[in-house]
Amino acid sequence: MFSRRQRLAVYLAFILVACILLPVQSVLSNEEADDGQPVIYYIPVEQTVERGLEAFMSRSFETAKEEGATHIVLEMDTPGGAVDAAGNIANLIRNTEIPVITFVKNKAISAGAYIALNTDTIVMAPGSTMGAAAVIDGEGNAADKKTQTYWLAEMRGSAELNGRDPQYALAMADERIDLPELGAPAGELLTLTHTQALSVNYADHIASDRAELIEALGLENVIEKEMEVSFSEKVARFVTNPIVIxxxxxxxxLGLVLELYSPGFGVPGIMGISALMLFFFGHMIAGFAGWESLILFVIGFLLIMVEIFVPGFGIFGLLGIGSIIGGMLLASFSTASMLIYIAIAIVITAISAILLFRYFGFRGPMKKMILSDSTSTEKGYISNRTRDELMGQVGEALTPLRPSGSAVFDRERLDVVTEGGYIEQGRQVEIIYTAGSRIVVREKKEI
Incomplete structure (x- = not known):
């Protein structure tokens, strides 16, 4: 069996190797370009539009330029996503000198429709759709008026950028626009089928596959190259999803907290470190964080360990917490969003830890820091034994009881206390209650 240190060393070595291999990128190309031949670069735009996709597309456009691409084709199938990521992708397309074509293979919804409108040419496959681009908040409700106004302006500008009628772009984002002839009366958002898009000039061509796409673009003897999402970018796209963070x-x-209360280095520690490494390295691969954010986090973690095991005044703990939060903020693409994510994590961790400790108790390294032993009678500790045998005995008050004093019972002097009243010296008293060193008496009335 491996010791705790050996298990930890093996795990950290695995993490190090993974970090070295993750940034390896992959580009598949069919062949080298000859002079004068058109070069089409295919870039997949799939799943949710988020900051990880933005980082992938930025690298893809740069690679396409370096490879001498004459056309860039975005093969699109997306339900939409984040407004900020879509805006950055749109700026990337607008600032690219290479003609960009959107090939809608299945759907270009919401942010996908917005990205498509920014491209020079839109080609749709039979059965594909484009539209329904209303902007909503994180809870699925309509965004505030300021955001909606901005988004409508962006949709209008994107349509006008390439000579498309802006009313259809606005109808995709504003349900107040009435277009019953396209199946979008007032109260419903516009979603265009491939034939509808062609009829209103929102689709320039219809193509079933790449061969028909090339033919529709009027190109011949083309060289096709394809950009593939590397494993590291898949991780980055997953990690930078607002739901996953x-x-x-x-x-x-929660994993690190549980590791402090569990014996050895096991599942909680692996779970905690893996989740945090995924967070940092995913954001690093996506281009949002540098090594400084990870270093700051590690320093913060070490400072908290120092605070736990070295007596202090809380300075190391406060500095550690500040460093960890600072590292996460440096790794984020939005400070406000990251603060919300951290608050959510703190609440979930606190509630989960309380429930787990309540039902499973404390174990592990932190158990050494908590005094759980008690000086119970079962362990041989006896303190002020309750003398039940004194109950009912009658004696004489040796001193005035105001309300405490001394009394003698069967030639044994005891410290006693009355129920609250005064009893004169020499009076007969009866013991009515005993608890530890406390003996309560009452004056014995003569009949």
Whole structure:
């Protein structure tokens, strides 16, 4: 069996190797370009539009330029996503000198429709759709008026950029626009089929596959190259998803807390470190964080360990917490969003830890820091034994009881206390209650 240190060393070595291999990128190309031949670069735009996709597309456009691409084709199938990521992708397309074509293979919804409108040419496959681009908040409700106004302006500008009628772009984002002839009366958002898009000039061509696409573009003897999402970019896209981030932070913080209260280095520690490493390295691969954010986090973690095992005044703990939060903020693409994610993780960790400790108790390294032993009678500790045998005995007050004093019972002097009243010296008293060193008496009335 491996010791705790050996298990930890093996795990950290595995993490190090993974970090070295993750950034390896992959580009598949069919052949080298000859002079004068058109070169089409295919870039997949799939799943949710988020900051990880933005980082992938930025690298893809740069690679396409370096490879001498004459056309860039975005093969699109997306339900939409984040407004900020879509805006950055749109700026990337607008600032690219290479003609960009959107090939809608299945759907270009919401942010996908917005990205498509920014491209020079839109080609749709039979059965594909484009539209329904209303902007909503994180809870699925309509965004505030300021955001909606901005988004409508962006949709209009994107349509006008390439000579398309802006009313259809606005109808995709504003349900107040009435277009019953396209199946979008007032109260419904516009979603265009491939034939509808062609009829209103929102699709320039219809193509079933790449061969028909090339023919529709009027190109011949083309060289086709394809950009593939590397494993590291798949990780980055997963990790930078707004839903996944608070989950990772919660799992990471809860895992480390549980590791402090569990024996050895086991599942909680692996779970916590893995989640936090995924968070940091995913954001690093996506281009949002540098090594400084990870270093700051590690320093913060070490400072907290110092605070736990070295007596202090809380300075190391406060500095550690500040460093960890600072590292996460440096790794984020939005400070406000990251603060919300951290708050969610803290609440989930606190509630989960309380429930787990309540039902499973404390174990592990932190158990050494908590005094759980008690000086119970079962362990041989006796303090002020309750003398039940004195109950009912009658004696004489040796001193005035005001209300405490001394009395003698069967030639044994005891310290006693009355029920609250005064009893004169020499009076007969009866013991009515005993508890530890406390003996309560009452004056014995003569009949």
């Amino acid at each position: 608070p989950i990772l932070l919660s799992v990471g913080s």
